[in-house]
Amino acid sequence: MSGIGGITLKGMEALPVEVEVEITQGMFSVSIVGMADTAVKESRERVRAALRSLGRNLRGRISVNLAPADIPKEGALLDLPIALGMLKATGDLTNCPRALYMGELALDGRLRRVRGAVPAAFLAKKLNIPLYVPSENSEEVALVKGVEAYCADSLAELVEMLSGVEKPRPVIPAYIPETLPNVDSDFEDIKGQLIARRAAEIAAAGHHNLLLVGSPGSGKTLIARSIAGILPPLTDDELVETLLVRSTLGMETKPTRERPFRIVHFTASTVSVCGGGNNLRPGEVSLAHRGVLFLDEYTEFRRDLTESLRAPIEDGFITVSRATGTVTYPSRVLLILAANPCACGYYGDPTTKCTCSATDLERYKRKLSGPIMDRIDLKIEVPRLTPEELLSFDNRGKKPESSAVIRERVIKARKIQQERWKEFNLTCNAELPEKLVKRYLTLSDENRKFLADMAEKFNLSGRGLSRVLKVSRTIADLAGEEEILKKHLAEALMYRQNK
Numbered sequence: 001m002s003g004i005g006g007i008t009l010k011g012m013e014a015l016p017v018e019v020e021v022e023i024t025q026g027m028f029s030v031s032i033v034g035m036a037d038t039a040v041k042e043s044r045e046r047v048r049a050a051l052r053s054l055g056r057n058l059r060g061r062i063s064v065n066l067a068p069a070d071i072p073k074e075g076a077l078l079d080l081p082i083a084l085g086m087l088k089a090t091g092d093l094t095n096c097p098r099a100l101y102m103g104e105l106a107l108d109g110r111l112r113r114v115r116g117a118v119p120a121a122f123l124a125k126k127l128n129i130p131l132y133v134p135s136e137n138s139e140e141v142a143l144v145k146g147v148e149a150y151c152a153d154s155l156a157e158l159v160e161m162l163s164g165v166e167k168p169r170p171v172i173p174a175y176i177p178e179t180l181p182n183v184d185s186d187f188e189d190i191k192g193q194l195i196a197r198r199a200a201e202i203a204a205a206g207h208h209n210l211l212l213v214g215s216p217g218s219g220k221t222l223i224a225r226s227i228a229g230i231l232p233p234l235t236d237d238e239l240v241e242t243l244l245v246r247s248t249l250g251m252e253t254k255p256t257r258e259r260p261f262r263i264v265h266f267t268a269s270t271v272s273v274c275g276g277g278n279n280l281r282p283g284e285v286s287l288a289h290r291g292v293l294f295l296d297e298y299t300e301f302r303r304d305l306t307e308s309l310r311a312p313i314e315d316g317f318i319t320v321s322r323a324t325g326t327v328t329y330p331s332r333v334l335l336i337l338a339a340n341p342c343a344c345g346y347y348g349d350p351t352t353k354c355t356c357s358a359t360d361l362e363r364y365k366r367k368l369s370g371p372i373m374d375r376i377d378l379k380i381e382v383p384r385l386t387p388e389e390l391l392s393f394d395n396r397g398k399k400p401e402s403s404a405v406i407r408e409r410v411i412k413a414r415k416i417q418q419e420r421w422k423e424f425n426l427t428c429n430a431e432l433p434e435k436l437v438k439r440y441l442t443l444s445d446e447n448r449k450f451l452a453d454m455a456e457k458f459n460l461s462g463r464g465l466s467r468v469l470k471v472s473r474t475i476a477d478l479a480g481e482e483e484i485l486k487k488h489l490a491e492a493l494m495y496r497q498n499k
């Protein structure tokens with residue numbers, strides 16, 4: 001390797017780039033070749049100013065070559081290797097070990113945080129060479145096991161490290177606690193709603209999609225938000241997947257096994273939710289990967305947005321493409337939808353009368369049968385409690401079960417699933433592909449007949465049927481049962497039929 005090692009990003013993957021600098025006699029000029037975007041081209045100004053801060057004034061005709069020439073290079077993360085390449089070409093830097101260098105330079109020579117440090121860490125690990133990053137990126141790099149990484153605050157500091165004047169500053173691997181933090185919304189504060197609580201537990205245990213329908217004030221939003229506090233911790237592999245998405249977007253990362261919980265507002269753009277745009281960035285559905293994507297006031301969402309969510313919800317990944325290329329991002333989410341029962345909000349309410357006409361109700365029903373409704377496993381009504389009911393819960397003096405207690409059961413059920421599906425590289429029942437459903441979610445003759453009868457009665461599609469089977473499997477796992485029993489099927493069918 002004659003040049004300096006840098007990287008560029010293709011989706012969530014870091015690709016090695018070699019930076020070669022040549023300086024010849026002539027009028028001062030800097031040219032950068034090798035499919036560089038605007039941000040890379042602007043790097044000549046930043047690098048020049050940063051070098052000046054070290055007391056180096058560039059002279060001559062400088063050409064910077066980014067190899068390989070056939071992959072597009074994006075962003076400011078090549079500033080650092082370009083600067084090092086120039087210092088090497090001028091003879092100011094004699095020792096520059098084979099490594100990956102990444103970082104954006106401020107005009108005063110400080111190293112700024114860049115996106116993609118986690119993918120870069122995986123590439124460095126694969127190539128078995130060290131990685132040098134801005135100190136601001138060290139927190140996320142510390143979460144990648146087994147990588148040799150160093151950080152610096154500025155170009156000057158890095159040059160001193162490489163020249164042996166300063167000791168290299170290693171990135172210390174982060175300790176990731178096994179316990180999860182508490183979430184503000186706790187099931188302890190939710191009165192009544194036994195069915196919704198149960199459905200939330202099943203959804204969290206098997207990663208099944210959930211719809212909550214209820215009038216304003218019924219607490220459906222609170223229930224949805226409380227699910228954040230009963231999700232099982234991320235496994236090592238899942239943690240890495242979520243890290244890659246966040247790092248690709250340049251977002252901060254914390255050493256935690258907490259699952260993502262993303263709330264999308266109905267005014268959100270399709271690009272912000274599904275990903276894409278000029279830079280092909282991941283969207284909310286990928287940020288929610290391995291966690292929850294929550295769409296409150298679902299019926300307010302534009303049809304084209306819910307339509308474009310269908311494939312990522314079903315497939316567990318999303319492919320976005322533009323003229324600049326095609327990339328795939330993960331999107332294995334637990335989808336939670338919340339909606340009012342009708343346009344006025346009070347259809348079926350115990351105290352307030354619904355003012356919708358028959359046409360209004362019909363139109364609203366169509367909205368609720370949108371493109372992703374088929375992918376919902378648990379459909380629950382959340383009734384608004386009357387003041388008397390609320391008071392009676394208080395008078396009983398017994399607090400509802402807390403999220404921490406529910407989470408213990410969820411974790412236990414998830415462990416059973418992880419063990420069972422290990423050989424297929426799956427972690428929960430919801431992920432099970434069709435062919436494995438057929439092979440592994442088997443029933444006794446009697447139960448098979450029961451399910452077939454119910455499927456006919458409720459007009460269940462093949463996909464609906466396999467969703468019922470997966471939910472039944474989770475219910476059985478929560479009960480610690482080896483076999484899916486009739487009562488598990490009956491409960492799963494009940495959630496399918498509600499609403």
Ligand SMILES: [Zn+2]
Nearest residue numbers: 342344354356
């Ligand atoms: Zn109404």
